[in-house]
Amino acid sequence: MKAIANDIALAAQARQSQLTKPLGSLGRLEDIAIWFAGRTAQSIPKRLQPAICIFAADHGVAIEGVSAFPAEVTAQMVVNFMHGGAAISVLARENQASLNVIDVGVKHDYPNPINSQGKLFRSPVCAGTANLRVTAAMTEAQCQKAWQIGAGSALHAIENGKNLLIGGEMGIANTTAAAALICALTDHAADEIVGLGTGIELAARQHKIQVVNDALARAKAAGAHSPLDWLREVGGLEIAALAGYYTAAAEAGIPILLDGFITTAAALVAVKAKPEVADWLLASHVSQEQGHRAALAALNLTPLLDLGLRLGEGSGAALALPLLQSALTLHREMATFTEAGVAAGAM
Template sequence: MKAINPQALHAAQERQSQLTKPMGSLGRLEDIAIWFAGRSGNAIPKRLQAAICVFAADHGVAAEGVSAFPAEVTAQMVTNFMHGGAAISVLARENQISLSIVDVGVKSDYPTPSNSVHGKLFRSPVCAGTANLRVTAAMSEAQMHKAWQIGVGSAMHGAELGKNLLIGGEMGIANTTSAAALICALTDAAPEDIVGLGTGIQATAHAHKIQVVKDALQRARAAGAVSAHDWLREVGGLEIAALAGFYTAAAEAGIPVLLDGFITTAAALVAVRANPAVGDWLLASHASQEQGHRRALAALDLTPVLDLGLRLGEASGAALALPIIQSALTLHREMATFTEAGVAAGAM
């Protein structure tokens, strides 16, 4: 794992103290600029060249009625991504961020668009979605490993393209159930404190969803789940496994990661529990309205940049936060120092 550069951190802190403003007056923007300096090894980090990878897969637990939408929506949304009509398609286009959609296990068939200008589609399904995690392990060891490696390959592709920020997104009907089970397992939280409304289910369905997660956790513990990889195999999703591999490979390559919402944070929790050094390369874009997201962020010791009541996923929150992060780096890079501007510095 690449180490954070302490000299670059110190130099960035020194620069912040010399810019024409009261020290600390730009709040989190100053911290963000210093954070990127330490990870880029450059006291004045370059402009971010970001890549978004949205991993899509279906979940067998959808059969339990834990989502307000049918499972077919996963495939339909992949088509929507490629036609440019999804929120992340719009935000990627608006902010000129490259967008890739990676099918790691979409169950329903869908057409492959030709020459889409809205993103690149990579079809590499491990299988037709996971099994029902309430009654059996979601994935086999081989399936989990293959999905993880697809995520690794996606991160390496971003590195080869010279990207210096990687953003993971997800699409998978019922994946908030899987993410909630993982967060409960890896933080010892009660399902009542973590399981949220997902796509907008009603109170009766919410109570049922909590029970499904309780049953899944009990079953997986009885099956011997202990490690992060055990829990990922038992109650995770193919897209969550791919995200965990994506984050791990990014950290190993020394590329910062901007997390999105509830599901991506569950994947990050898996990656960090498996390799704690991954945590040094994670930045949280926003706090989701989905119940349990703040608990997961706290477990990772992350403070979100935004809090807008979002719960869409797809990497939409990360895409919205990126312009603020770019602004933090531009201010750090382009503001004059007191000496350069001929302005008297304040007393320290």
């Protein structure tokens, strides 16, 4: 794992103290610039070149009625991503970020998009996971393959000059898998973590809590113990791919901007498996999904935004990009007191 350049972070902190503003007056924007300096080994970091990778897969637990949308929506949304009609497609264009969609296990067939935005990679491990309520979501081989697909996607982005990685997801019923993982890895009760997902009714939420409790009990009885055990038992193919994506990025020394509930669950798996991954994570926002705050707290992350979002897809992370770019531009382009001929304030 690449080490953080703490001496360079200190140099960036010193620069912040010399810029024409009262010390600390830009709040967390100053912290962001210093954070990136330590991770890019540049006291004045360059402009971010973000890559957005959306991992898509279906979930067998959808048969339990835990989502407001039918399972075929996963495939339909993959097409929507590529045609440029989804929120993340719009935000990727707005932020001039590359957009890749990686099918790691979409169950329903869909046509190859014509004149698509970004790139589609069809790498299905299988046609979605098994129903995690009654059996392991994935075999060990399936879980490992999905993880490696995610890691390969990160390395591909890095090889193409990207210096900030954003992961997103698409998979009907994946909030159920994410909730089960967060419960397993944080010891929170299901009723503290399970939310409304795509917009289910309160009565359906109670059923969803029961599904998660049943899955946790089954997996524990099956001997689940390690983070990867829990990922295989109650996770999802796209969640495994995201965990691999984050781990590979951290190992290469590339900062990661987390999105919402699902991606944070994946990051929790990655950090529990390799704690050093945590040093490379930045939380873009806290979502409206009930358990997201608990998952962020488990990672010791403070979100930049709180906009009441619950869409996923990487959308919250993409919305935070202008904020990050602004923090770094201010750090680069503001004059120092000496350069501007302005008297510095008393310390």
